[in-house]
Amino acid sequence: MDKESMKQEMLEKMKERKSEVKIVRKLVAIIALAFLLIFAIGGFVAFSYIKSALQPMDPDSEKEVAVEIPMGSGVTSISQILEEKGIVKNARIFKYYAKFKNESSFQAGDYTMTKAMTLDEIIESLKTGKVYREPLFTLTVPEGLTLDQIAKVIEKKTSYTAEEFMAKVNDKAFIESMMGEFPQLLTNDILGENIRYPLEGYLYPATYPFYVEKPPLDEIIHTMISSMNTVVLEYKAGYEERDMTVHQFVTFASLLEEEATASTDRETIASVFYNRLKVDMPLQTDPTVLYSLGEHKDRVLYEDLEVDNPYNTYKNAGLTPGPIAAPGKSSLEAAISPSDTDYLYFLADKDGNNHFAKTYEEHLSNVDKYIK
CATH class of the missing domain: 3.30.1490.480 (Endolytic murein transglycosylase)
Structure with missing residues (x-):
């Protein structure tokens, strides 16, 4: 091989080496870029995951x-x-x-x-040691309100109208869904023939915190029913021991809620109701007359007592067909733990103090003394 050929061969080999170096450099660059991309994607994914893990799981959840x-x-x-x-x-x-x-x-x-x-x-x-969240707004429902009265509270405190509230609590599909979710509280008794409103008395009176600006209306109602379910089932053994259904228990407590003017007298008034029920004596409680009339009056007149309505305990013996208002915890408690008395009568004087009697003669004496 002459010198010229050797020189040409060396040039060819140098070209090949340069080409190989370029290819290697490209491969290295591609691999490096791929690693950087993978690292960047991995870092972004990791960052996104950590960021999401630092946020609430579901900001809109109320469950x-x-x-x-x-x-x-x-x-x-x-x-x-x-x-x-x-x-x-x-x-x-x-x-x-x-x-x-x-x-x-x-x-x-x-x-x-x-x-x-x-x-x-x-x-x-x-x-x-307690759940800490700042509610966006709170809804307070006092003890002893009827559904009609709760509707007015809802209208005042939320963007829902009283009509929308009443339509929801009387919606057949909604009632059935609540019965399915709370079968121990909402039994078939709430669908009785003479029941005015199936969910009357079953929305627990309390202050409720909400963490969204406008919770759905059915969620507000569901929350109140759920609270009543929790509270009432605490007394399950007690009302079953008295051979009462849950509907009878809530009904009894609602009558007590409406009649009691002082928390200290609830147990004694409960004893009067139980004593009357034992001897088949009408309960004759004025709030049932007002519920029958469907209106609030400062004073129940004798003519009002004659109203022909299943809820009127002057005309009908036993409990009303269903609750007449939402009972609070103190009334539910008194319904389970009444005082042990022989009283069959009581009345409230002008200052709201209750006076009890065992006989009708004693009751008339109290009427003369505190009413006339």
């Missing part, structure tokens, strides 16, 4: 979740419980967040939380 924190639980185990209950997205992130905030003194106990709670609200709850 309550029972969370039990056992004695001796540390941050790690508490974080795991919260993840299992769906309150937080990632146990490890909640744990690190709590440590970053230097929070670790959490209290054991039973909590009712929601998926709408922020991590700070969860931490505050676990520190104080």
Whole structure:
């Protein structure tokens, strides 16, 4: 091979090497770019995941979740419980967040939380031993209101009209759905022939916090029924021991709620009602007359007592067909634990004080003394 050929061969090899180097460099660049892209995507995904894990699971959720924190639980185990209950997205992130905030003194106990709670609200709850959330608005329903009266409260406090509220509580499909969800509270008795409103008396009077600006109307009503379900079933053993159905129990308590003028007298008035029921004596309680009339009056007249209505306990023996108002806890309690008396009569004087009597003669004497 002459020199010229050797030189040409060397040039060709150099060209090949340069081409190979370029290819290698391109491959290295592509691989490096791929790694950077994967790293960037991974970092973005990780960042997005962590960011979402620091947010409430479902900001619009109102569903309550029972969370039990056992004695001796540390941050790690508490974080795991919260993840299992769906309150937080990632146990490890909640744990690190709590440590970053230097929070670790959490209290054991039973909590009712929601998926709408922020991590700070969860931490505050676990520190104080109670659920901590700032409601957007609260709705207060006093004891002893009828559905018609609750409708006016709803109209005043929300954007819903009284008519919309009454339409919802009397909607057949809605009532059936509530009966399906709360079968121990809402039995077929609420659909009785003489029942004015099926859900009358079954919306628990309380102050309710709401965490959205405009909760659906059926959610507001559902919340109140759910609360009544919780409270009433606490007394299940008590009213069953008295051979009462849940409907009779709520009805009895509603009569007591409307008749009692002082909380200290509820147990004694309850004893009067029970004593009358035992001897088949009409309850003769004025609030049932007003409910029969469908109007509020400062004074019940003798002619009012003659109103022909199933709810009028002057004309009909026994309990009314259903509740006449929403009873509060004190009336439900008194219905289970009445005083032990022989009283069959009572009246309230002009100052609202009740006076009891065992006989009709004693009652007439009280009338002369405190009314006339």
